[in-house]
Amino acid sequence: MRVNPLRRLAVGKRRRFLGRLNKTHYCALALLLSLLLSTSAFLLPSSALWILVALNGGLVVHGLLLKKKISALLKIATVQLVTTMGLYYLFHGESQLLEGAVVVLRVLLAMLPGWWLSSTQPPERLGEVLSWGLPHQWAFVVAASLSLLPFMSRELKEIYQIQCMRGARITPKALRNPKNWPEFIYCVLLPLLIQLLKLSKQMAISAKLRHFGNAAKATHWPSTRDSE
Amino acid sequence: MKSHFELEDALFIGFCATLLVVLKSMLRLKLGLSGHSMFLMTFFYLLCYGAVGRVGCITACGLLAGIVAMMLSVGKGGPLILLKFGLPAVAMDLTLLMIAGVFKLRWQCVIVALIGCLAWASKGWVENMLAGMTHQIALTKFALNFLQGGVFAIGAALIVPTVLRRLQSHDLLQDHHKQYK
Amino acid sequence: MNLIELKGIHFGYDTHQVAILDDLHLSVNHGECHCISGATGCGKSSLLHLIAGELSRPFEGEMIRHPALMVGLVMQDPNVQVLRQSVGAEIAFALENLGTPSVKMLEKVQQALRRVGLYISIDTPVDVLSLGQKYRLMLAAQLVFEPNLLLLDEPWTQLDNHGVQELYFVLKSLLSDGVAIVMVEHHPQAFGTLISHLWQLEQGKLVAGLYLPSVPREHKLNVTAAKATTSESCAEERVRISPHRFQFTGRETLFRCANTLSLAAGEIVALVGDNGSGKSSLLKALAGIQADIGQLPFSVLGKRPKLGIYGPNLSLLLQRPNRQLFEQTVLTEMQFSLRRFKLPLTRAEQMLAQLSLMGLAAASPHKLSYGQQHIIALASLACLTPKVLLLDDPFAGLDSVHCEKVWQLLLQLRQQGCAILLSSHREMSLDDVDRVWHIESGFLLDRSESMEQSYAG
Numbered sequence: 001m002r003v004n005p006l007r008r009l010a011v012g013k014r015r016r017f018l019g020r021l022n023k024t025h026y027c028a029l030a031l032l033l034s035l036l037l038s039t040s041a042f043l044l045p046s047s048a049l050w051i052l053v054a055l056n057g058g059l060v061v062h063g064l065l066l067k068k069k070i071s072a073l074l075k076i077a078t079v080q081l082v083t084t085m086g087l088y089y090l091f092h093g094e095s096q097l098l099e100g101a102v103v104v105l106r107v108l109l110a111m112l113p114g115w116w117l118s119s120t121q122p123p124e125r126l127g128e129v130l131s132w133g134l135p136h137q138w139a140f141v142v143a144a145s146l147s148l149l150p151f152m153s154r155e156l157k158e159i160y161q162i163q164c165m166r167g168a169r170i171t172p173k174a175l176r177n178p179k180n181w182p183e184f185i186y187c188v189l190l191p192l193l194i195q196l197l198k199l200s201k202q203m204a205i206s207a208k209l210r211h212f213g214n215a216a217k218a219t220h221w222p223s224t225r226d227s228e
Numbered sequence: 229m230k231s232h233f234e235l236e237d238a239l240f241i242g243f244c245a246t247l248l249v250v251l252k253s254m255l256r257l258k259l260g261l262s263g264h265s266m267f268l269m270t271f272f273y274l275l276c277y278g279a280v281g282r283v284g285c286i287t288a289c290g291l292l293a294g295i296v297a298m299m300l301s302v303g304k305g306g307p308l309i310l311l312k313f314g315l316p317a318v319a320m321d322l323t324l325l326m327i328a329g330v331f332k333l334r335w336q337c338v339i340v341a342l343i344g345c346l347a348w349a350s351k352g353w354v355e356n357m358l359a360g361m362t363h364q365i366a367l368t369k370f371a372l373n374f375l376q377g378g379v380f381a382i383g384a385a386l387i388v389p390t391v392l393r394r395l396q397s398h399d400l401l402q403d404h405h406k407q408y409k
Numbered sequence: 410m411n412l413i414e415l416k417g418i419h420f421g422y423d424t425h426q427v428a429i430l431d432d433l434h435l436s437v438n439h440g441e442c443h444c445i446s447g448a449t450g451c452g453k454s455s456l457l458h459l460i461a462g463e464l465s466r467p468f469e470g471e472m473i474r475h476p477a478l479m480v481g482l483v484m485q486d487p488n489v490q491v492l493r494q495s496v497g498a499e500i501a502f503a504l505e506n507l508g509t510p511s512v513k514m515l516e517k518v519q520q521a522l523r524r525v526g527l528y529i530s531i532d533t534p535v536d537v538l539s540l541g542q543k544y545r546l547m548l549a550a551q552l553v554f555e556p557n558l559l560l561l562d563e564p565w566t567q568l569d570n571h572g573v574q575e576l577y578f579v580l581k582s583l584l585s586d587g588v589a590i591v592m593v594e595h596h597p598q599a600f601g602t603l604i605s606h607l608w609q610l611e612q613g614k615l616v617a618g619l620y621l622p623s624v625p626r627e628h629k630l631n632v633t634a635a636k637a638t639t640s641e642s643c644a645e646e647r648v649r650i651s652p653h654r655f656q657f658t659g660r661e662t663l664f665r666c667a668n669t670l671s672l673a674a675g676e677i678v679a680l681v682g683d684n685g686s687g688k689s690s691l692l693k694a695l696a697g698i699q700a701d702i703g704q705l706p707f708s709v710l711g712k713r714p715k716l717g718i719y720g721p722n723l724s725l726l727l728q729r730p731n732r733q734l735f736e737q738t739v740l741t742e743m744q745f746s747l748r749r750f751k752l753p754l755t756r757a758e759q760m761l762a763q764l765s766l767m768g769l770a771a772a773s774p775h776k777l778s779y780g781q782q783h784i785i786a787l788a789s790l791a792c793l794t795p796k797v798l799l800l801d802d803p804f805a806g807l808d809s810v811h812c813e814k815v816w817q818l819l820l821q822l823r824q825q826g827c828a829i830l831l832s833s834h835r836e837m838s839l840d841d842v843d844r845v846w847h848i849e850s851g852f853l854l855d856r857s858e859s860m861e862q863s864y865a866g
Contacts (some may be wrong), residue, residue: 120299167749
């Protein structure tokens, strides 16, 4: 029996469409989940905290299975633990150290879902979800800023290097002295800001010349294509 | 923050927010000091206000920075970062609503910076209280954070007027914005 | 009815300054190609923006636009106009704003791509395109909404010869489709017979003809004499490039260098190659600031290049040098490095006087024209009298007056014994420089040597 190729194409398209929908929706769900988990880290009574620990443990395992790094988070947690426990010892003596540990645990549990979210979800998809709520102009601004990111870091680096070669006191060694921080701001940040000011004007012109903001309802480039 | 902003102003705010996040992610590795993010935040927020010259742009910058940071998973990542960037921004904008034009630019910057820092430290305080920390310790932490952050915020607030004046003298800010004298 | 007609246009940036456009008349019709030339900063770009209706300040005079007029404008630097990350989304941007249904976009986008002769996938990231490809991408991003008037701002300076040629054929077919073109260009020769109207902008008015500044070409090197001295005194070697393979970690080889190349004191060498051939990266590697390039057998002033070890002895001028300017006045900008390296500050004034630019000393460097900024950035390096000077495309975007100033500075440094390596995306004449290195078809070689051999043979 022959399958109508057109029909097969249509089915394929629909399946892809559904897959796509699920991915973005999944991301939105992940965002909600992490928000929920983070908030409940503060609100749940201590007796119910073990549920949260178990759930977060699952998230950590998921993240680690995908080979994501957790060391930065652990560092923050250690610093938190040391400072808070130190203060508890100073103020309340040994008796309340356990309470202090619970506080640190709660703070850590509030941060973990965020780590999981950002290490398991691709940034573009997160952006897509976030821009659902944004007005058209701001969604455009976020997208433009992000696509400018490579340019920005390249410029930052190049201007830094040029000014270093011109003798500016901004080498890593010189920057250990706070006296030289203004030099960094004037030599590197100021020129970069000047560039960004000019660039924002030019990009705005470029966008307006291509009729940005003219239509009552802007349509969208079918970006479904990039998942194919 | 609908579309009241000119497109070029909106873009500049977006670039500032992105640059803020980029610099923060770079500096985090170098400096172990907490509170340095207050320096960057104050610097870019006040700069946005100076360059765009409208109440509301700091909030816009803060929210955009939060969104960008979330997407780039800078800092601790996750939805909480929106609050971290957003709260000081909203506080600064509200302050500006009340005191705009009352003081000289320099003092205005310092006051706004301190309020922003207060909002930033308060966020930690509320979090800690919610997490069940004792009053004493939460307050001590709050005071420490406020002090550390405050030093950085004032540092930034003092530098912004000079930067704005330089931009102005290069004719890079539009006419409708006030003179930075 | 004309597509667009300008009558008695007056326009100025500051009320107390001289008007940039003063009683200007121009009318453009279907299928015409107007080329406007003029000195840098005379208001050519402002004129284009005025026609496009995107001028930030008001103007006086009358502008009559045909009701069906649709304008597309490609500005000088394609990099500052890119708004999206992929080729397809970039071209579709205008369609989105015009409310074209998503289903119809794909076809229109592909049509626009074909029209500019770009045969690449619409999912290609914009980052990986060469400058010439990006220029045509911006062109496609305009053509997609079918403008009947296309404005181009100095396409020649941005593109290499290959890119100009490709653009030529695109414009030719557009003109035959009835699209009108107005371009600002110093080198209309590159577009030859396409141009139907040649104008020069002079004191705010359009006059028929081509702007040709009378610049004395004094800078020609007396090559034979120079060669003789170098061979006699056996000048000190400042830069040595041993055979190597130039590639970024994990990427394909950009080019190979089979023979040892060296640069001696008192020599100007040009490094010529197309856009994207690796010239900038090579210069940066020589200054020790190119990342992801591994260890290369380079020796600059007897040391392996690294940022911060040469002090005032090595200077590098990157592209768009105006981004290194930050001081309040031109004079303090020039003195900045002198102060940091503890050299006599009077050199800055001397240098300005030599270039007859003393008038700019107190001006803000950011209010200068692009060409002037370029000269100031270069002069602030030159007054350090470095032993090695590396320049990345120092003539890009300059008119002949400013090119001449750059040559003046370079020749002076050469006389003082500075070794100069400059890159260029256009062929350099051996009358201008001592030697030319080429990057072509994947090889870095000193062709002047092989040419001499062929002359000898």
